[in-house]
Every structure is written in structure tokens, then in C-alpha cells.
Amino acid sequence: MLEIKNLHVKLEEEDKQILKGVDLTVDAGKVHAIMGPNGSGKSTLSYVLSGRDGYEVTEGSASLGGEDLLEMEPEERAAAGVFLAFQYPVEIPGVGNMTFLRTAVNAQRKARGEDELSATDFLKEVRAKAKALKIDADMLKRPVNVGFSGGEKKRNEILQMAMLEPKMCILDETDSGLDVDAMKLVAEGVNALRDEGRGFLVITHYQRLLDHIKPDVVHIMAEGRIVKSGGPELALEVENNGYADILAEVN
Amino acid sequence: MAALDQTQVKEGVDQETVDAVREVGGAYKYGWETEIEMEYAPKGVNPDIVRLISDKNDEPEWMTEWRLAAFERWTKMEEPNWAMVNYPEIDFQNQYYYARPKSMEEKPKSLDEVDPKLLATYEKLGIPLKEQMILAGVEGAENAPAEGRKVAVDAVFDSVSVGTTFQKELKEAGVIFCSISEAIKEHPELVKKYLGSVVPVSDNFYATLNSAVFSDGSFVYVPPGVRCPMELSTYFRINAENTGQFERTLIIADKGSYVSYLEGCTAPQRDTAQLHAAVVEIIIEEDAEVKYSTVQNWFPGDENGKGGIYNFVTKRADCRGDRSKVMWTQVETGSAVTWKYPSCILRGDDSQGEFYSIAIANNYQQADTGTKMVHLGKNTKSRIVSKGISAGKAQNTYRGLVAMHPKAKDSRNYTQCDSLLIGDKCGAHTVPYIEVRNNSSRVEHEATTSKVDDDQLFYCRQRGMDEEEAVALVVNGFCKDVLQALPMEFAMEAQQLVAISLEGSVG
Numbered sequence: 001m002l003e004i005k006n007l008h009v010k011l012e013e014e015d016k017q018i019l020k021g022v023d024l025t026v027d028a029g030k031v032h033a034i035m036g037p038n039g040s041g042k043s044t045l046s047y048v049l050s051g052r053d054g055y056e057v058t059e060g061s062a063s064l065g066g067e068d069l070l071e072m073e074p075e076e077r078a079a080a081g082v083f084l085a086f087q088y089p090v091e092i093p094g095v096g097n098m099t100f101l102r103t104a105v106n107a108q109r110k111a112r113g114e115d116e117l118s119a120t121d122f123l124k125e126v127r128a129k130a131k132a133l134k135i136d137a138d139m140l141k142r143p144v145n146v147g148f149s150g151g152e153k154k155r156n157e158i159l160q161m162a163m164l165e166p167k168m169c170i171l172d173e174t175d176s177g178l179d180v181d182a183m184k185l186v187a188e189g190v191n192a193l194r195d196e197g198r199g200f201l202v203i204t205h206y207q208r209l210l211d212h213i214k215p216d217v218v219h220i221m222a223e224g225r226i227v228k229s230g231g232p233e234l235a236l237e238v239e240n241n242g243y244a245d246i247l248a249e250v251n
Numbered sequence: 252m253a254a255l256d257q258t259q260v261k262e263g264v265d266q267e268t269v270d271a272v273r274e275v276g277g278a279y280k281y282g283w284e285t286e287i288e289m290e291y292a293p294k295g296v297n298p299d300i301v302r303l304i305s306d307k308n309d310e311p312e313w314m315t316e317w318r319l320a321a322f323e324r325w326t327k328m329e330e331p332n333w334a335m336v337n338y339p340e341i342d343f344q345n346q347y348y349y350a351r352p353k354s355m356e357e358k359p360k361s362l363d364e365v366d367p368k369l370l371a372t373y374e375k376l377g378i379p380l381k382e383q384m385i386l387a388g389v390e391g392a393e394n395a396p397a398e399g400r401k402v403a404v405d406a407v408f409d410s411v412s413v414g415t416t417f418q419k420e421l422k423e424a425g426v427i428f429c430s431i432s433e434a435i436k437e438h439p440e441l442v443k444k445y446l447g448s449v450v451p452v453s454d455n456f457y458a459t460l461n462s463a464v465f466s467d468g469s470f471v472y473v474p475p476g477v478r479c480p481m482e483l484s485t486y487f488r489i490n491a492e493n494t495g496q497f498e499r500t501l502i503i504a505d506k507g508s509y510v511s512y513l514e515g516c517t518a519p520q521r522d523t524a525q526l527h528a529a530v531v532e533i534i535i536e537e538d539a540e541v542k543y544s545t546v547q548n549w550f551p552g553d554e555n556g557k558g559g560i561y562n563f564v565t566k567r568a569d570c571r572g573d574r575s576k577v578m579w580t581q582v583e584t585g586s587a588v589t590w591k592y593p594s595c596i597l598r599g600d601d602s603q604g605e606f607y608s609i610a611i612a613n614n615y616q617q618a619d620t621g622t623k624m625v626h627l628g629k630n631t632k633s634r635i636v637s638k639g640i641s642a643g644k645a646q647n648t649y650r651g652l653v654a655m656h657p658k659a660k661d662s663r664n665y666t667q668c669d670s671l672l673i674g675d676k677c678g679a680h681t682v683p684y685i686e687v688r689n690n691s692s693r694v695e696h697e698a699t700t701s702k703v704d705d706d707q708l709f710y711c712r713q714r715g716m717d718e719e720e721a722v723a724l725v726v727n728g729f730c731k732d733v734l735q736a737l738p739m740e741f742a743m744e745a746q747q748l749v750a751i752s753l754e755g756s757v758g
Contacts, residue, residue: 050713053705074712083713090710094728103724104714111715143728160714 001065001199002026002049002168008059009041009048018044020224021060026168031200033210035235036221037243042203043087045221046172050084051077064168079111081167085157085174092144097156100144101126105163129162133189151182158189169193170201175209187212207239222247269673279550282520285372285490289409290356292349294493298322301463304349304410308432308466311439321452321462328456334619335648335680336588338561341526348464350409350491362414369413373406376517378486380406382416401481402513403428407498409491410466417481424480426510427472431499434470441472445503449532449569449596457528457590458565461497465530468498473508473539482511487529489518489549489560495526502532504539506572511542517585518550521558524587528563537572537599542580545593549585554643556615559587566593570602573628577603583610583618592650594623597631597659604633612645612677621651621682626659626692635666636729641677648680655692662692 002025009019018041026032036042048055049062051074062069069077092100106116117125130140133155145153154174161169171190175183190200190213202213210218210232218234219226222243227250228234238246292303301322305315330341354366362370362380373380403417405428412430421428427438435442452462469485489496504510518525527549535541543566552559562585568577579593595604606622624633639647653664670679685694704725711721 052709052713073717074709075715075717078713078715086710086713090704090706092707092710092725092728094731095724100711100714100724103716103720104711107717107720108715164714 001028002062002201003064004045004049004060004062006060007045007048007057007062009044009055009057012054012056017058018055018224019048022221022224022226024219024226026199026201028167028199029194029196030216031194031202031213032217032219033202033204033213033215033235034219034221034226035204035207035238037247038205040221041224042221043172046084046170046201046203049077049170050074050082075107075111078164078166079108083161083164083166083169085154085161085169085171087172087174087176089145089148089153089157091146091148093146095144096141097144098126098140101140101160101163104160108164126159126163130159132192133159133162134185135159150177151179151185154178154182154186155189158186162189162193167197168199168201170203172203173205174202175204175206183209184212207235210235220246222250279520281376281517281548282550283375284519285368287366287368287490288353289350289491290353291347291491291494294347295344296322296348296460296464300348304464304466307349307351308435310432310435313439313443314435317447317452318463321459322464324453325456325459325463328459330456331590334590334650335646335682336590336617336619338524338588338617341561343460345493346526347491347494348410348497349466350494351411352408352413355408355411355413359414362416365414369406369408372408372488372490373404373413373486376486376488378404378406378515380404380414380416382420403481403483405430405469405483405485407467407469407485407487407496409489409494409496412467412469415469421480421483425474425477426479426483427470428483429470431465431468431470431501434501438470438472441503442470442501445532445534446499446501447532449534449567450530450565455565457563458530461499461528461530461565464495465497465499468500468529469502470500471502471510471512473504473510475506475508475536477505477508479508479510482513484513484515487514487516487527489516489525489527492521493523493525495528497527498529500529500531502541502543503534504536504541504575506536507538508536509540511544513544513546515546515548517548518560520550520553522553524552524559524561526561526563527586529565531564531566531593533568533577535568535570535572535575535577535602538574539572540576540578541568542578543568543593544580545582547581547583547585547589550587551585551616552587552614554614556587556644559616560585562586562589562591564589564591566591567596567623568594568604569596570599570604570628570631572602573599574601575599575603576605578605578607579622580607581609581620583608583620586618587616589616589618589620591620592622594625595633596625596627597633597662598627599631600628601630602628603631606633606635606637608637608649609640610638610647611640612642612647614643614645616643616645618646619648619650621649623652624654624664625652626655626662626664629658629660629662631659631662633662633664635664635668637666637668639668639670639679640673641670641679642673644676646678646680648682650682650684652684652686653694654686655689655694657688660689660691662689664692664694666695 004024007019007022010017220228301318359365405415406413450458473479549560610618612618637649641647649668668681707725708721
């Protein structure tokens, strides 16, 4: 479903190459994890796929279901099914969480030529999905992410994901800043969304998130490339021995 | 509110917005009158009246001379007519320029000595002149955080200040908060230095008239490095018939200080129009910050356009010091005619000016309002967000100037003006003036995006909103946030306006 070929990316502002030939295919129904040391390009990959400004693709391609992602605006990618759960969810003062969600859901529906969701249907759906993530009514009314704790912010990301029902979910260090209980809650939310038609790309530093979200494939990324791929056991290897051994082996 | 009920609400206008406008524009809640014995100066304005006002305030000679010079100038000036407002010619000689409750002849030494009728008036307005933690009758006040609950009030009734609360506590922090008449006597060195230094005596017809006949108003001085420990506010009440109110406010924020100030205003419902011509001057030194908020709810005239206040006001902030900052927030729901442009002179390098305005005009109201951002210093920034909402047969005009002077290198302005028409008999107008006299500055308009935070924008777009929708969402949210930050005591209208969205707006 997601197909990345020989992707080279540099920062627009400074002449610095971040991704140096990434190849990756994620099939529908599969969960791929990307692990790697700081500065290896994991977050950059998530930003480039979702269309953030500031990056220049110098070579290679990325497509979703055969559609060229790199040619699309961020909102077109979203409507095509790309969802990024942010490492640092952004605060939007004065905009109610519910308003934000409804605006997003309806914007995507409109872009896909579907009817807008009626207020009642929308409310019913949000309440049910929020409940599963232990998000209370108060949190739905508060401004987007403003004053949310780390755990609340991440659960809110998963709620958005659940409401938008994307095809390709990219989770950028969703476990960062979470305690064990919060992480379990988030992982349950993600697992509930696992589906034959949906692919996941889980970016993480640590193996612990992968205890809860079992990946089909694990990739190790270093210096802008995927240097090693394998099954879930690869994540355990990292957990036990760190990245040094793997990187030495690759080099 | 008959006019709004009858008009066909245009398609695409958010129902919640219509309801909020209807609620705000409903029967005027402050139209009652206080029955109190008054003393008046003779009708009309001339040097004798100017001397009389000065004498009533027991002013030093220099102040009297200052006023007389202003009057002399005023007689040679002409009333401006460029604003998009129409009203019958004002007979400046057929109204009172000074009206004082008889009980105020001897200035009360403390709040306990103030005439109970006056205290009851402010009580009824929801602004009791008591030093209490929270002002009574405020919905949701019990949920407010403990700090910031205190609001010091200077209450101005027709031509005089009735009393100022929390003066002692403020004095302990080094902050001077008193009526301007008191300041002229007690702090002449500060008044002499700053009065007329931002809005010169010759500035414009109404400001010059004000300079000659202003009777009272508020004075604030915040010393270097002091963060004013509470909100300051002035509540202006016009009560007497056929009387103009001319108040003068002077706020000085010395180096590295901070103060948030709020004014509210109401008047009884009367068939004849009344003049209100105020001048507000703010001086902001290095690294200091001032927030100035207005909730203007003068009597707007009845549903047939009879009566109401002519609100001709000059407000200006001078960001003199480097990195100084001013924020104007105004919620304009009252007045028959409004002519008002709270402005920022961005003189210091890296200084910032912001202007947030929501103006709602209903029935026969006319509002010509906006701001001037004059960039003089390097790397200065300004932001203008204006929302005009017209209903009934009202006319609402945004008029704004953004000027980048040659030395204002690398300066930036962002302006967003939206107008919403509810119904088909009202009007909205936008008159922007832009003067850029250097190559490195940027002036941006409407849905351009660079001034809105890039991260917020990307977040919205990643969730599927297009750029325009994302900008509107973020900016509206920002506005709501500004409104919600207004102290609740004065801002019931503002709280209601939070429900307003500009979906269906006309650009």
C-alpha cells in the first residue's frame, strides 16, 4: 500500500541530506516498526510522507495505493488516507477539541466527495470512541491540546486517528513521555484500529511500545537509510544490545 | 431587536452566531437612570467654561493654560467628515460640558463616604465599589483562579470620578492608580511630562475639544520592573441628560513593567443623542507591556435609530522603548455612531502592537473603527484582527492604516479583517491604507499564512483542512482566546460573543 523507493531528502534551509535512499513497502493490514538512534531520520521520514514544509525530495518516490504522495498538498494526503500521530501534538488555543475534530472529519469527507456527517451522528461516534480511550467529555470541550498532559495529548492523537479512519497510520514516537499505563491505553487504541485494510508505521526508540503493539516487521534506520529489517525479534535484539552491535555489523 | 427578527437571515450564517448577535443586541440592559441631584455648568463651551471646569477640579495654573490653548485651537478646527457615518449636525453650544452629582461637591475621602445612590448605581451595573476578591453577580467567577481575581475600579459618573478601589494595596506595589484630576494635583511632574505627548493637543477636532474640556478620567503609573498585582479598570457611566462626557486616560508603563487595563461604559436610554469624546494615551517604555481592553456598550439608540451615544474617541499607544508591547482589544456593541481607531506608534526597535476588534452593529448603528500601526523602529511587528458584524440596517466599516517608515527595517504586519452580514439591509466596508517605505518589511493580508504559526497550520492540514480553512480556524480560535481572557466582570457581552463564528462571512 505504502511504497517508498530510494527516497532522498534534504533540509531546505541548510544543505543537509537527511534521508539517503530509503526503501520501504508497507502492505495493508501490516504493522511495520522503525527503530533507530537519534538523528537517523525517522521523524523526517514521517514529515516528508505527510507533507510538512522545509524538506526537499532530491530523489526517489513515495506513493500510497499507487498515488504519488509527493505531488500532493498535506490535506490531500490526509484525504487520501495518510495520518500522522505527532510526537509533539500542537496546541491550538481557543479551538474546541470537538470543533477541531468535526472540521477535520468533514473536510476529509468533502475532499472525497462524501456527505458531511450530521451533528448527531458525529457526536455519537466521538463519544463512543472517546470512551474507549478514557477521554472524558471535558477533554472534548477543552481547546485542542492546550493544558493537556503528555498522556492526554497522545490519547487525543489516537482519538483523531480513530475518527478519521485513515489507510496509513504513522505514529511518530507516540510512546515518548508516557508512563506504562498511559502507553497501554494508547496501544489498546491502536490495536483496536488494526484492520486488514490499514497499514501502520510505528516509529519508536524503544522496544517497550512494541510489547503492546506487535509489529509484523521491524526496520532499523541509521544515517538516513534502513540498514536492517527483520521480525519482532530484531526489536528485542536492540533492547538487549543497543544499536551499536547492529550498526557495526552493517558497516 | 425587531430589525434582526424581521430580516431574512442569509444562508450559510451560523445559527449560534445569529443567536449570539440577537442576544447581545437585545433590549439594552443598562438604559435605566439614576435619580440624583446634579449641578451643571452653563450650557455651551467657551473660555469661561474651560476655566470653570479647571476651577472645579482645583487645577494648577499650567493646566488651565494648557486647556485654554487647546480651546483656542479648537475654535479654528473643523469637524472631520471622512468617516463612513451620517448624523445630524452637532450643536456644540447646546449641551452641558460639566455635570456633577451635588453630593460630590466635597470629594469623598474614602469609599465609605461616597453617596449611597452612586454606590447603588455601580452595584446595579454589576461593578460594586467594594474591595472584594471578586465582583458580585459574575457567573462562573467562583471558578476563576485565585490570582487575578482582584480588579481595581475607578468609577467615573458623568464628569467626575466617584472613587477608586484598592488604591492602598496598589500603592504598596508602587503603582499609582487614581483619577486624572487627582493626578494633576498629586503627581504634576508625571502629568506634565506625559499628557499630550502621544495625542498632541492639535491632533484632531475631538481630541482638541477633549483637551480643552476633559473633566476627569483615570491615571495609571507603573514603576520600572513592577508587574501590576491586579487588573485595573475604569467604568464610565453617563447619567445626566444632554451632557457630553469628556474623559481623559493616561497610562504610563515604565521600563520592564506590565499592566492590564480594562474599560467599560454604559448610559441610560434617551431620545436625544449624546456626545462622548475621550482621549486615551499610553506610554510604554523599554521591555514594558500594556494590555488595554474595552467593552463598549454605550446606549446604541432605539430600534428606530432614535437617541444613542456619539462615541468619538482618540486612543493611541506609544511604544517608546525597545521591545515594548501593546495589545488593544475591543468589543464594540454599543453607541449610535462610533468613530474610533486605537493606534500603535511602534517607535522602539523590536516593539510590537496588536489590535483585536469585534464590532457588532445593529438596528441603525454606525461604526467606523479600526487602527493605525505606525512602524518607526527596526524589526517591529504588528497584528490586526478585526471582525465586523452587521445586522438590521447597520453600517460597519473597518478603516486601518499600516505604515512602514524608511527606518522600520525588517518589520512585519499581519492583517485579517472579516465582515459578516446578517440580513440584507445592512452594510460592511473595509478601507485599508498601506504605506511601505522600505524594502525589507512585509505587510500581509487576509488569508496569507506566514504569520499564523506554521506548526498549527501543518497540524490542521495534516488532519485534512485546506490552508484557508486552517488559517480561519486558528485565527478565530485565537480571537476567542483573547475574548475569554477579558476579565469577566465587564465582559458578559464578550463571553456571549465567544459563540460567534464568521462562517458565511463576506471577506
